[in-house]
Amino acid sequence: MSDATLVDLQRRRAFRAPTNEAPWLRVLLTLGVVGVLALLLFAPLIVVFVDALAQGAGAALASLANPDAESAIWLTLTVTAIVLPLNAAFGIAAAWAITKFDFRGKAFLITLIDLPFSVSPVVAGLCLVLLFGSNSLIGGWLVASGYPIIFALPGIVLATLFVTFPFVARELIPVMIEQGRAEEEAALTLGAGGWRVFFTVTLPNIRWALLYGVLLCNARAMGEFGAVAVVSGKIRGQTATMPITIEMLYNEYLSVAAFSMAALLALLALVTLTLKTLLEWRYADQLAANHRH
């Protein structure tokens, strides 16, 4: 062993950089936070799968093949399929208007877009019931004309749109501010039209951020409970989404069925987290600044 490495080893043992915490404190802190996360995050996740498989995989799968369960899965997929494109279109439009132009009231507009994050989902559902419920002015007319909103698909879509509203816009705005307008302006001077600029210049620049936002939006849309619970009416086989079905099964003490449906959504959450992490590792430079690790 050379003298240099020996000295190096000795120094490593005795010397602690003044910008580090004491070793015992580091170990204690690490174990502490990992312990809390184990109790709060990992244990519940494991419980979902353990309770779903409590009577074997056959019972779990059989409970998901039940017609009511199947209709809940279809309803959730339908709602998500409607909400995602609308939300993405809104997010792109809002980000375009906010980042490419200067206008009065921009800060106020951003505040309004962020508003749904500060409103309880239950209050969001309540607002929709007051606006479109059968004893309101608009709602009464819509029900009379045969287009009920509350206790029907449109209400569930509106409630889901409300709670997922800021997701895509929030993801795109910081990225588009950072990228500036120069590339689009160059394309314009070269004679490209508006849509061509968007599809060949802007969209390739924001595609991963857009995907990131849509991914988060998707997770929330499929899992939304509070807002949907208020407007859905919980009609089995018709307006019960997957989370609503979980609640109904759980309250009927059908533990395996409830946790099987929950396990399906937990799997979705795990897939979401995996894709999200992959996006963060692979395309960190093209996502909003606060996601860089």
Next chain:
Amino acid sequence: MSRALLHPSPMPGFGLAMGVTLTMLSLVVILPIGALLWKGAAFGPLEVWRVINTERSFAALFLSFRVALLAALFNLVFGCLLAWVLVRYRFPGRRLIDAAVDLPFALPTAVAGIALTALYAPNGAIGSLARELGMKIAYTETGILIALIFVGLPFVTRTVQPVIEEIEKEVEEASATLGATRAYTLRRVVVPMLAPAALTGFALALARSVGEYGSVIFIAGNIPLVTEIAPLLIVIRLEEFDYNGAAAIGIAMLFISFSMLLAINAVQIWSRRRIGYV
């Protein structure tokens, strides 16, 4: 439309983009919230107060707000520690844990609710241990606290993490060379740099926790006056077709939410002025 611009822009599509934005915003957010505010204006602040000022409504609002505040305070401290450990320390499984922090964002609240209840109920894995120690977690305020800590967990960590990454070690070294102990450096140099972002995360976690419904109702037990949260009381009033009662509690909650949004914005303006970014 383009006359609304402060500076002329060669960019196309302002009218279309703004049109789509404002149409969606009005239909999805402004009209529904307007309906609630209209309802509140229609029967006046006194009437709203009369509804809220019943024992049950007041207990529910107070419970929601109090436990949410406790959960957000826990998350403020724990989130800073977690962010610090994730950025500064190296240990096996760090990246997995970093990715798992966002689980409460991805896991549907109803799933979290029944899972936490199964775990912390007196016959559950952790709940039975607690029972032997003479404690009851699920179906008490502690259960609500645990559910709210769960939903608010990622906020502070995710706002503080990028700030810790940006801290230059030289600042801490300078403090150390000037004779400060590690604890003093952390208290006087590091914590002030984290404070604005941590407060932003705190406010976000608080706003989320106050309105949380799905993960709480399973674990809370929902006993009126004791473990009945405000959002649940709104749902109960709606099921009784008592729209005025539901709207009054909703307005009270909206008022709290608006105040928090203002606080978040104030914090952000204040912190941007101090350190240039959040």
